[in-house]
Amino acid sequence: MYDISAVGAELGLPDPEDRFLDRELSWLAFNERVLDLASDPDMPLLERVRFLSIFATNLDEFFMVRVAGLKRRINTGLAVPSVTGRMPLQVMHAIGVRAHDLMTRHAALLKDDIGPRLDAESITKVQVDELTADERARVDEFFAGHVFPVLTPLAVDPAHPFPYISGLSLNLGVLLRYPDSGKKLFARIKVPPRLPRFFNVAGKSDRPVGRDVPARFVALEDIIAEHLDTLFEGMEIIHHSTFRVTRNEDLEVEEDDAENLLKALEKELLRRRFGPAVRLEITENIHPRVREMLKDELGIDENEIYQLPTPLDLSGMSDIADVPRDDLHFRKMVPQMNKDLSLRESSDQVDVFAAVSSRDILLHHPYDSFSTSVQAFLEQAAADKNVLAIKQTLYRTSGDSPIIDALVDAAQAGIQVLAVVEIKARFDEEANITWARKLERAGVHVVYGIVGLKTHSKLSLVVRQEAEGLTRYCHVGTGNYHPKTARGYEDFGLLTKDKNVADDLTKLFNQLSGYAPLTEYSRLLVAPTRVRSGLIELIDKETAIAEAGGTGTIRIKVNSIVDEAIIDALYMASRAGVEVEVFVRGICALRPGIPGLSENITVRSMLGRFLEHSRAFVFGNGGAPIVYIGSADMMHRNLDRRVETLVELVAANHKAEVIELFELAFADTTSAFVLAGDGKWTRNTYDEAGNRLTDYQTELIRRHRKRREIGDEA
Known part of the structure; x- marks a missing residue:
């Protein structure tokens, strides 16, 4: 273990608190930079909206993992100082102060700056009482046909205990009263997460959205609130407001004790839903009684409550950011085929093996197309009768990924396929389990890497029979084999048949699927x-x-x-x-x-x-x-x-x-x-x-x- 203080003293370096920045506060500084982009008036307006959404999504993950981890260590008595000398309670306090400031600024940016600019572009968030008769009819139809059937009001009384509030769910807290007795009650309604966060009431048009063809959005929780009388017939609605809970959603799986990692992880995913609360977001108009009830029932501290203007959960602003207004987005950038794969424009797919045989190819995504390079490499390998084996690491990918399809096709064609699947990839565990099973059913040899280690390497190895003998083609990358994120993530990739790289990848895959702890490498670290x-x-x-x-x-x-x-x-x-x-x-x-x-x-x-x-x-x-x-x-x-x-x-x-x-x-x-x-x-x-x-x-x-x-x- 690296002894920070001892090494510092030996080298004559300052004390740790004077030479390292706190990692949690540095992360918040990173998300503040995201907020700075949302604040930039020179940024295309709908891209500013997207950065609002990204900021919110980032912060959700920060609380679910980093803040939750700090809280767990404090509660279990495992509180040790950070490298900067701060105790977890001190770090938590600093995080709370900074996060409150950033979330307040985030909400104000939408309300005071971006919101009015969207209004000027006829992209408007409206309240239900601002709707025209036609728009109100559309809302009523949408509620009756798509929302009402999936709502489940949960009452709280002696016969109905306080319900479990799932992490990141948006909820309505409703105070009700019996007309006869005057007795007050509380009920919770979960806003359906699979329905659009914002509903466009403007209706469809043959013309593209523009200043003269407006987009008018109503928040889903506002639509539900407007129809509370249909959910609580015969009751008086005293008050309603929205709230949102963030929970500890980091996973803990002891691999050494798990006979089957896949099954152990599936059980842990079920437990994730019941992690302790680490943040409560409430609206400014919340009723004091509801506020206290949520605080007590969730076991949350006062400094973990974030009171904000509506709407909560601005990650949902991505729906508005997707409005098709080219004039309010970045100028479109179409990824191009790498020049070393094709020196001329052609509708024919390039022969990746022929191209790599003549030179190493350095790919730079998303400027270089992923589909005509990495994806084509694996698809051609799967369809090539001369290919004997494909070995692949998979950390994150999409459920409908052509990469997965190529591996399935290859296995079904008789090619020996090895997939090293990282099913512990944070927040992609359920998806990875699903397609790991799909690969297994197709005859792919699926392994989960080395016990105690996540496999984060981005590697492909294709073994091909050629005239001069077996040739191994390699891809080593910095990004995941995920065709969708490859359009928005900047990453490098190297395509090569260099013998040293091929030898290294062969050894590494053997280590990942078998036992080779003393392996040494040539061009790899x-x-x-x-x-x-x-x-x-x-x-x-x-x-x-x-x-x-x-x-x-x-x-x-x-x-x-x-x-x-x-x-x-x-x-x-x-x-x-x-x-x-x-x-x-x-x-x-x-x-x-x-x-x-x-x-x-x-x-x-x-x-x-x-x-x-x-x-x-x-x-x-x-x-x-x-x-x-x-x-x-x-x-x-x-x-x-x-x-x-x-x-x-x-x-x-x-x-x-x-x-x-x-x-x-x-x-x-x-x-x-x-x-x-x-x-x-x-x-x-x-x-x-x-x-x-x-x-x-x-x-x-x-x-x-x-x-x-x-x-x-x-």
Whole structure:
């Protein structure tokens, strides 16, 4: 175990609280950056709405996992200080203060800024009493035909105990009174989660939505509230309001004690529904009696209650963000076939095996099409009579995925197929169990990896009989085999038949499906045994180069960087004069720009239309750069409790392409969020003359389009 204090004292580094940022507060700072995008008046309006939704969804997961974990440790007496020296109760208090502030700002942004702008564009959220007669008729018809049959009012009285409130459900709390006796009662109605969150009452039109063809939305809970008399006939409705509960939804499965991991996980998923409450969201108009009842019945503290204006659950704003108004969205970007797969426009599908036989191919999604590269690779393998085996890791994918279909087709065609399925992928467990069983039924060899480790690597291996013998084709990626998210997630992938990579993947799949704990690799760094140590060796090498009077450079692109050993190595590199650039999307526990510690470290973050998901590592190596891409973030779980893979890029043009990303991201002319040593982020959007700086992802779209045009001309 890495002794932070002892190592710090040995290396002459500051105390932990002075050299690391709190990871939970850093995550909240990340979500604040999402909110900053929603606040940007220069952002297309419906994209601002989408960022409102993303902020809410992110925060839900934060409470379900991170806050719930803190609360569990406090309640079980396992409260130990964080690396910054804060006790869990102190962290919880800081989270509560920050989260209240952010949620209040989030709600106000919709009410005071985005809402009026939507109104001006004839995209309006309306109350039921604002509807025209025709619109009211549509609402009544929708309620009678689609809503009323699925509602289940649950009364609370001596014969009806307080009902279980499921996590993230939106609910109406209703106070009722018997007309004869005057006795008051409480009832709860769950808003059906599978119905549209917002109902467009404007009706259908032959013309596209625009300022002269409005979209008018009524919240589903408002529709239900308007029809309460049909649910409680003969009762007086005193008051109603909405509320929402967030519960601990993280899973705990002791794999060593589980004879069948699949069955154990299914049982744990049932328990998830009954996790303790960690947050209660209520509307400003809630009745005091209902407020106290919810607080007592849910066993929740006062500081865990968030009182907000309506509507609650702004994750549902994604319905409004999907309104088809091209003028209010980002300009459409169509992923293009990678130039190395096809040098000319063609309606014919490229032969991926022929293309990879001539060169390694570096893919950059979503700029490069996933369907014409990775998906085509696996579909062609499944239909190829010369293919003998396909081996595949699957962490997240869609239920109707063509990747799953290709593996099923391959197995049914007699190809030996191995799928290493990670059924513990957080919040995708149920879906993964479903398609794991589908694969098993088709004859695929399904395994669940190594006990105690999540398999997070993104790997494909295809064994093909060719004239010169068996040839192995490989794909190593940074993103999941998920065709839908591949259109919005930025990721790298390497297609190659290089013998060293093929040997490495063959060994790794053998380790995942069998027993090979002492495996060594050539072009791969594999966690939990080698990623951290391999990267630190490369960092130390740059430090040595700088100490000898050379130029040391380190560039890291990750979703999160928390690991103290990696961060301390970067601090030592900075002290030696190494220029360090860290491109991070989410959490960053590193403090940049601290004199005597990290003055040579710069941290930037890019958020935008695509989710920056790739991981890349560049080391100057005295002018002969060493470049890796892969699945691993710099977090304890990735480096110690997951099977992660980084692959070294060897082609000069591939190295240059990755290096170009850092040069663009860290250019003074590129808009970015910049981190200071105190943990505060500043968004640089304009230059000193007031000109808008270059948007990183927009520039990449332009470059990829230009690169493809040059390829077509060639």
